[in-house]
Amino acid sequence: xxxxxxxxxxxxxxxxxxxxxxxxxxxxxxxxxxxxxxxxxxxxxxxxxxxxxxxxxxxxxxxxxxxxxxxxxxxxxxxxxxxxxxxxxxxxxxxxxxxxxxxxxxxxxxxxxxxxxxxxxxxxxxxxxxxxxxxxxxxxxxxxxxxxxxxxxxxxxxxxxxxxxxxxxxxxxxxxxxxxxxxxxxxxxxxxxxxxxxxxxxxxxxxxxxxxxxxxxxxxxxxxxxxxxxxxxxxxxxxxxxxxxxxxxxxxxxxxxxxxxxxxxxxxxxxxxxxxxxxxxxxxxxxxxxxxxxxxxxxxxxxxxxxxxxxxxxxxxxxxxxxxxxxxxxxxxxxxxxxxxxxxxxxxxxxxxxxxxxxxxxxxxxx
Amino acid sequence: xxxxxxxxxxxxxxxxxxxxxxxxxxxxxxxxxxxxxxxxxxxxxxxxxxxxxxxxxxxxxxxxxxxxxxxxxxxxxxxxxxxxxxxxxxxxxxxxxxxxxxxxxxxxxxxxxxxxxxxxxxxxxxxxxxxxxxxxxxxxxxxxxxxxxxxxxxxxxxxxxxxxxxxxxxxxxxxxxxxxxxxxxxxxxxxxxxxxxxxxxxxxxxxxxxxxxxxxxxxxxxxxxxxxxxxxxxxxxxxxxxxxxxxxxxxxxxxxxxxxxxxxxxxxxxxxxxxxxxxxxxxxxxxxxxxxxxxxxxxxxxxxxxxxxxxxxxxxxxxxxxxxxxxxxxxxxxxxxxxxxxxxxxxxxxxxxxxxxxxxxxxxxxx
Numbered sequence: 001x002x003x004x005x006x007x008x009x010x011x012x013x014x015x016x017x018x019x020x021x022x023x024x025x026x027x028x029x030x031x032x033x034x035x036x037x038x039x040x041x042x043x044x045x046x047x048x049x050x051x052x053x054x055x056x057x058x059x060x061x062x063x064x065x066x067x068x069x070x071x072x073x074x075x076x077x078x079x080x081x082x083x084x085x086x087x088x089x090x091x092x093x094x095x096x097x098x099x100x101x102x103x104x105x106x107x108x109x110x111x112x113x114x115x116x117x118x119x120x121x122x123x124x125x126x127x128x129x130x131x132x133x134x135x136x137x138x139x140x141x142x143x144x145x146x147x148x149x150x151x152x153x154x155x156x157x158x159x160x161x162x163x164x165x166x167x168x169x170x171x172x173x174x175x176x177x178x179x180x181x182x183x184x185x186x187x188x189x190x191x192x193x194x195x196x197x198x199x200x201x202x203x204x205x206x207x208x209x210x211x212x213x214x215x216x217x218x219x220x221x222x223x224x225x226x227x228x229x230x231x232x233x234x235x236x237x238x239x240x241x242x243x244x245x246x247x248x249x250x251x252x253x254x255x256x257x258x259x260x261x262x263x264x265x266x267x268x269x270x271x272x273x274x275x276x277x278x279x280x281x282x283x284x285x286x287x288x289x290x291x292x293x294x295x296x297x298x299x300x301x302x303x304x305x306x307x308x309x310x311x312x313x314x315x316x317x318x319x320x321x322x323x324x325x326x327x328x329x330x331x332x333x334x335x336x337x338x339x340x341x342x343x344x345x346x347x348x349x350x351x352x353x354x355x356x357x358x359x360x361x362x363x364x365x366x367x
Numbered sequence: 368x369x370x371x372x373x374x375x376x377x378x379x380x381x382x383x384x385x386x387x388x389x390x391x392x393x394x395x396x397x398x399x400x401x402x403x404x405x406x407x408x409x410x411x412x413x414x415x416x417x418x419x420x421x422x423x424x425x426x427x428x429x430x431x432x433x434x435x436x437x438x439x440x441x442x443x444x445x446x447x448x449x450x451x452x453x454x455x456x457x458x459x460x461x462x463x464x465x466x467x468x469x470x471x472x473x474x475x476x477x478x479x480x481x482x483x484x485x486x487x488x489x490x491x492x493x494x495x496x497x498x499x500x501x502x503x504x505x506x507x508x509x510x511x512x513x514x515x516x517x518x519x520x521x522x523x524x525x526x527x528x529x530x531x532x533x534x535x536x537x538x539x540x541x542x543x544x545x546x547x548x549x550x551x552x553x554x555x556x557x558x559x560x561x562x563x564x565x566x567x568x569x570x571x572x573x574x575x576x577x578x579x580x581x582x583x584x585x586x587x588x589x590x591x592x593x594x595x596x597x598x599x600x601x602x603x604x605x606x607x608x609x610x611x612x613x614x615x616x617x618x619x620x621x622x623x624x625x626x627x628x629x630x631x632x633x634x635x636x637x638x639x640x641x642x643x644x645x646x647x648x649x650x651x652x653x654x655x656x657x658x659x660x661x662x663x664x665x666x667x668x669x670x671x672x673x674x675x676x677x678x679x680x681x682x683x684x685x686x687x688x689x690x691x692x693x694x695x696x697x698x699x700x701x702x703x704x705x706x707x708x709x710x711x712x713x714x715x716x717x718x719x720x721x722x723x724x725x726x727x728x729x730x731x732x733x734x
Contacts, residue, residue: 163686164661164708165675166533174683281669294531298710300687302648302678308532311669316541319530320667323704332699332706337690339699341531341706343665 005133008040009105012077013134017107019047020056020079020141024328025291025344026155027195027269029142031056033078035064035071035101043069050193051270052223057082057092061099072100079138081110081131084118093121103128107138111149144290144344153260154195154271156288158280159187161295162307168277169305173206181216182336183295188213190293192221195268196249198259199241200279201231210240211274226268230259230279256286277309284320285311287345292322294341321346372500375407376472379444380501384474386414387423387446387508391695392658392711393522394562394636396509398423400445402431402438402468410436417560418637419590424449424459428466439467446505448477448498449485460488470495474505478516511657511711520627521562521638523655525647526554528662529674535644536672540573548583549703550662555580557660559588562635563616565626566608567646568598577607578641593635597626597646623653644676651687652678654712659689661708688713 005013012034020032031048033056044067046060054062057078064071076082082092082104096104104122109131119129139146148155161179162168169175177184191197191213203209213221227241228249235241235250242248249266251259263271273283283289313319322343324331333340372380379401387399398415400423411434413427421429424445431438443449449459449471463471471489476498486496506513515522528546529535536542544551558564558580570576580588594608595616602608602617609615616633618626630638640650650656680686689710691698700707 164533164689164710165673166531170683170686171681176683178683178686284667284669298689298691298713300651300675300678300689301680301683302651302675302687303680306532306673308667308669311667313668313670314538316537316543316545316668319537319545320669322531322665322667324665332701334699339708343531346665 005105005130006040008036009075009077009133012036012040012042012075013079013105013107015042015045016056016077016079017134017137017141019045021327022047022049024050024193025145025325026157026193027051029080029145030327031078031080033057033060033076035060035074035076038073038075043071043074051195055083055092056080058095061095061101064099070100072102074099074101075103075105076101077105077133079107079134079141081106081108082118082122083110083112084121085112091118091121093118093125096122097125097127101127103130105130105133107132107134111146140347143347148290153257153264153288154268155290156260156283157190157194157270157272157291157293158283158289159190159272159274159293159295160280160307161187161297163297163299163301165300165302166307167301167304168275168307170301171304173305175207175305178297178299179295180297180336180338183297183338183340185216186335186340187295188215188221190272191225192223194225194270194272196226196228196263196266196271198228198230198251198263198271198273198279200276201229201233201235202278203274203276204229204235204239204241205233206276208240209274210243212243225272226263226266228259228263228268228271230254254282256283256288260288277305277307281308281310284308290344291325292341292343294343295335296339296341298337323347372472372497373407375403376442376444376500379403379407379409379442380446380472380474382409382412383423383444383446384501384504384508386412388694389414389416391417391560392512392692393524393560394418396447396512397694398445398447400424400427400443402427402441402443405440405442410438410441418562422450422459423447425462428462428468431466437467439469441466441468442470442472443468444472444500446474446501446508448473448475449489450477450479451485451488452479458485458488460485460492463489464492464494468494470497472497472500474499474501478513507714510714515657520624520631520655521635522657523627523650524557524561524637524639524658524660525650525656526557526639526641526660526662527647527674528554528664530664530666530668532667532669533674534668534671535642535674537668538671540672542574542672545664545666546662547664547703547705550664550705550707552583553702553707554662555582555588557639558592559590561592561637561639563593563595563630563633563638565595565597565618565630565638565640565646567643568596568600568602569645570641570643571596571602571606571608572600573643575607576641577610579610592639593630593633595626595630595635595638597621621649623650623655627655644672644674648675648677651675657711658692659708659710661710662702663706663708665704690714 016032020030044063211227383399387397411430
């Protein structure tokens with residue numbers, strides 16, 4: 001059977017894919033949804049703002065309701081199969097049926113078991129469901145998330161706060177603060193939306209961080225991440241990371257996979273790895289980083305602790321290739337005097353780092 | 368005597384200061400010029416595009432001529448005293464007089480001996496000349512250039528082509544190409560507008576670069592920089608840097624000041640230091656860098672040659688503070704897959720890197 005899509009549907013799916021990028025990466029995928037009327041005109045555009053908030057479909061339907069738009073006979077285009085589960089936000093399939101939407105076009109299936117079945121539920125209710133439009137783009141959009149789900153591990157965000165010359169501490173160990181206040185505030189905002197934050201025992205021993213999410217005045221955020229400490233050494237009894245809320249885990253391992261498995265088993269779906277160098281490097285070397293956030297300060301140290309301590313790479317052709325991630329506010333943002341760089345692993349693992357002109361230059365005998 | 372400026376003149380000087388930022392830094396200062404009519408309306412805005420091109424005043428006058436605008440009785444606002452010398456572009460004072468401009472307001476005096484006297488020439492011709500409007504901003508605009516002129520040394524641009532983790536070569540020495548073709552092309556464009564390019568003998572021995580300015584097809588640019596090699600070791604007779612045009616200098620020293628003094632004596636007014644690590648670090652440690660261009664590739668190596676090898680800094684409070692430089696196309700530009708970062712030394716040498724909120728956070732017991 002050939003599934004046909006109209007030009008208007010193709011255009012609307014492109015809008016949905018673009019809207020999805022407004023959301024943050026993490027435990028949930030980026031999703032966008034557009035509702036078009038029977039004439040193919042785009043009525044509302046929704047997107048998912050991250051775990052615990054309305055799904056894109058519900059966001060779009062709520063916008064229509066707020067604007068007094070009747071969705072009877074309309075078509076919804078959504079980048080991921082609508083969910084069928086009773087999670088924190090209620091099933092999208094039900095919301096779509098209740099809104100009177102008669103057609104749903106989605107790009108790719110939801111890979112989760114608990115969420116699966118949305119398409120079936122819609123069909124049983126008489127909704128016409130088609131899939132596959134924009135599938136390539138939708139798969140790429142959430143490439144790392146699909147990988148994490150399939151591997152049954154948390155989605156991993158890596159955090160680096162560094163100087164221009166990639167130092168995270170000076171020779172004497174001082175590191176507070178390489179980043180500007182606006183970067184620190186952004187880091188605390190990210191802490192407030194993840195499930196767990198991870199550092200090594202070395203970081204606990206040297207920096208004694210609290211690892212809580214706090215606002216500019218130092219007040220704790222409502223939602224706090226679990227504080228995970230990885231490594232074989234004991235955590236001192238008086239370490240600040242213990243806090244008083246019991247949200248602390250010691251993972252007695254040096255293996256990132258073991259740490260992720262343990263955290264996944266504890267229900268953690270989005271982890272932020274904050275440091276230090278050895279932990280950051282171990283996750284990168286293992287290919288277990290889905291998203292990279294770098295706060296780049298316009299400062300130079302020239303020496304001190306490098307952000308990374310080795311990835312097992314000896315030659316340039318094997319360098320890890322990353323690509324700029326436009327989601328969540330953009331790939332490059334100015335935060336106070338710092339730059340916030342946002343990247344994700346490049347699609348193709350083994351890319352040729354020498355495009356044609358560079359190769360030509362090389363052939364000509366050096367730079 | 369109190370020099371009075373009208374509101375229109377103040378506004379026009381702000382326009383001139385902003386326009387100046389369109390130019391590139393180097394042997395010549397950034398300069399902007401605005402011509403207003405007797406009613407204070409801005410007619411044309413000029414700026415200086417770098418050594419060998421029209422000065423801002425002549426640029427503005429030429430625009431007016433092209434547009435058929437009569438400048439009789441008009442006022443010119445310019446961020447630097449108009450020159451009086453017969454350089455590559457002819458004296459601005461003469462062009463202003465010839466255009467019938469009756470009033471000139473400039474921000475700061477030209478510090479050069481050969482150029483001095485523009486104001487006097489204008490006054491002798493009956494032009495009303497006032498100075499000092501926007502002087503603070505104009506001095507800051509070309510802070511490094513004034514410093515280089517006063518020190519009788521070339522203006523120094525430092526070039527770093529690095530990975531996200533600030534590596535300029537992998538463990539096995541491979542470094543071609545960390546940067547993308549667009550960054551390489553930009554680097555060659557910069558080479559084409561400077562007087563001299565400097566590397567260390569180590570770089571010549573390891574990378575054997577040609578250090579010429581070439582276009583994308585590999586053809587040499589019309590204007591080539593002098594190729595200077597600094598260090599005590601001999602340059603191999605068959606090194607590519609020798610070329611065939613005689614534009615090569617060996618500076619047998621490890622002292623950046625000596626190298627600059629020698630280059631200045633040879634007439635060089637704009638130097639770009641390209642590497643390697645030790646040379647870059649020596650110039651930075653000596654506080655002899657006026658402009659920093661960093662090509663940042665979205666790649667990670669984890670090990671290899673760091674961009675910098677030590678600046679004599681042991682604690683974060685002594686870190687070198689830089690600020691984003693909006694001139695010459697902006698502080699942060701996307702070049703292919705790379706970012707091009709453009710910075711200059713921060714105004715105040717000993718800044719407190721811990722703003723109030725960060726200090727408060729620290730007082731609360733760590734991050």
